[in-house]
Amino acid sequence: MQRARAISLVCVSLLGFAPVRAQDPADINAKIRKEGTENSQIMRTMHFLTDVYGPRLTGSPNLKAAGEWAIKQMTAWGFEDGHLEPWDFGHPGWTNERFSGFITAPVKDTLTCEVLSWTPGTNGPVTAHAYQMTLPEKPTPEEFTAYLATQKDKVKGRIVLAGKHQIVPVTLTPTARRQDDKQAKERYDPINPNAGQGRSGPRREQQQPEPGKLTPRQIDEQLDQFLIASGALIRVNDAGREHRQIRAFNNRTFDPAKALPTVVMSNEDYGRISRILADDTSVELEFNIVNRWYPEGKTAYNTVAEIPGTDKKDEVVMLGGHLDSWHSATGATDNAIGCAVMMEAARILKAIGVKPRRTIRVALWSGEEEGLLGSQAYVKAHFGTFEEPKPEYGKLVAYFNIDSGTGRARGASVFGPPEAAAVVRAALAPFEDIGVMGAIQSKSRALGGTDSSSFSQAGLSGIGMGQDPIEYNSATWHTNMDTYERIIEDDARKSAMAVAAALYQLATRDEFLPRFSKETMPPLPPKEGAPSTATPATPTPQARPGNKSN
Numbered sequence: 001m002q003r004a005r006a007i008s009l010v011c012v013s014l015l016g017f018a019p020v021r022a023q024d025p026a027d028i029n030a031k032i033r034k035e036g037t038e039n040s041q042i043m044r045t046m047h048f049l050t051d052v053y054g055p056r057l058t059g060s061p062n063l064k065a066a067g068e069w070a071i072k073q074m075t076a077w078g079f080e081d082g083h084l085e086p087w088d089f090g091h092p093g094w095t096n097e098r099f100s101g102f103i104t105a106p107v108k109d110t111l112t113c114e115v116l117s118w119t120p121g122t123n124g125p126v127t128a129h130a131y132q133m134t135l136p137e138k139p140t141p142e143e144f145t146a147y148l149a150t151q152k153d154k155v156k157g158r159i160v161l162a163g164k165h166q167i168v169p170v171t172l173t174p175t176a177r178r179q180d181d182k183q184a185k186e187r188y189d190p191i192n193p194n195a196g197q198g199r200s201g202p203r204r205e206q207q208q209p210e211p212g213k214l215t216p217r218q219i220d221e222q223l224d225q226f227l228i229a230s231g232a233l234i235r236v237n238d239a240g241r242e243h244r245q246i247r248a249f250n251n252r253t254f255d256p257a258k259a260l261p262t263v264v265m266s267n268e269d270y271g272r273i274s275r276i277l278a279d280d281t282s283v284e285l286e287f288n289i290v291n292r293w294y295p296e297g298k299t300a301y302n303t304v305a306e307i308p309g310t311d312k313k314d315e316v317v318m319l320g321g322h323l324d325s326w327h328s329a330t331g332a333t334d335n336a337i338g339c340a341v342m343m344e345a346a347r348i349l350k351a352i353g354v355k356p357r358r359t360i361r362v363a364l365w366s367g368e369e370e371g372l373l374g375s376q377a378y379v380k381a382h383f384g385t386f387e388e389p390k391p392e393y394g395k396l397v398a399y400f401n402i403d404s405g406t407g408r409a410r411g412a413s414v415f416g417p418p419e420a421a422a423v424v425r426a427a428l429a430p431f432e433d434i435g436v437m438g439a440i441q442s443k444s445r446a447l448g449g450t451d452s453s454s455f456s457q458a459g460l461s462g463i464g465m466g467q468d469p470i471e472y473n474s475a476t477w478h479t480n481m482d483t484y485e486r487i488i489e490d491d492a493r494k495s496a497m498a499v500a501a502a503l504y505q506l507a508t509r510d511e512f513l514p515r516f517s518k519e520t521m522p523p524l525p526p527k528e529g530a531p532s533t534a535t536p537a538t539p540t541p542q543a544r545p546g547n548k549s550n
């Protein structure tokens, strides 16, 4: 300790006499590659964030503990000012502690299900006959009310399958796991008119509300109210995915009084029960669900730590990803790996002993899955917006985000004028041999997708890393398959090295990253219609009962 301090005092006093000189980028990049290859901490970080602290649902004790572990770890690496930064989530924390589900007649077998979060438990095992509702397609409010009136007596005292079985065709032509270099190059080529196409991240399903019809979300909420009022015992949704994949999201009211105990069942089990019921054979099911609520979860936390800069330390380059996850698995590809990569990128710079002139700040967000809530709260508290800036607004150089699974970074999309993308492109250019193909400009201030948009929406330089898809869309994103085993360490290392290099350049170059001017700043997109009360920043309504698509 003493010795290290003495050395750093010498360095500081030397800096006092000589202007800070940027080190040779080729030399820095070689050091970044060596450190990232020989001493990577990514899989160790992954082990803690997934195996030990996963899943990390917003408001849960696991997520807070994961943040505390990350702070301890970053502090051990030499980062400073590690802390949890609170924001108001407004809902209690929730965890599922136990679940079992069986078909007990006419056959006996175990069922594969996941519990919908923020729904109540069962208060002990519940055994009852199954009843399957065939919901009308795209009903008007009147049609839906009339249909429910015919079901009232049928659902009482039953375990209710909410909807008919979805037919999931076998995938005969799987999508590519990687983008080839030519595609990636075109995607990040600023003079290609089609640049930016073929993004690897999942696209949100845009549902246009049909005039006069209920939205899927309205159907879902009315169905919950109806099932409670009619004395149904448990609600079962069809996962509707292949290979027993399950995506279980949340009771959007976050209110246990407004939902039954609810599970999302594998499409295969749901289909089997549906087919037996269709034989006019009665089916008996048994469920036991133990959930726990945490009132203190109303306050959620972003996890923040930094490497202070030198002569420009009041200017900040940020990087991060969201630490919160859904609860069906341990949230490895969404998005412990993004956190591990960004922690590693900053760690590499610390470990190779460079002295970035600007402060580098890692932020691991919470509430992303409920609508980018943590990053929006942070931007609001620290920076404000282009239209209503706070003093720190002018000090944020950029924010790097990564959140599309385990695939290696293939390029960056940079909110700002073309000159900003050019700076990032030049910083990434020495990494073309590991597949990083450039950077392009983004002009979108629309909120959505992931946390970089919380920055871009405010007019700040949000930078999103694009990645190879690997199994993200096809298997791991938001599913019960999202575990440590699905991580490709070599890809994650390469992403961390490229980000470290770009981070170093932005933190060290003489000039600030160019920003849009008053004249060129894109206008804010028009506000979306009536935001939901439960998830105000989630623009996408659910695609199916019990499932939502962001």
Ligand SMILES: [Zn+2]
Pocket: 322, 334, 335, 368, 403, 450
């Ligand atoms: Zn994510």
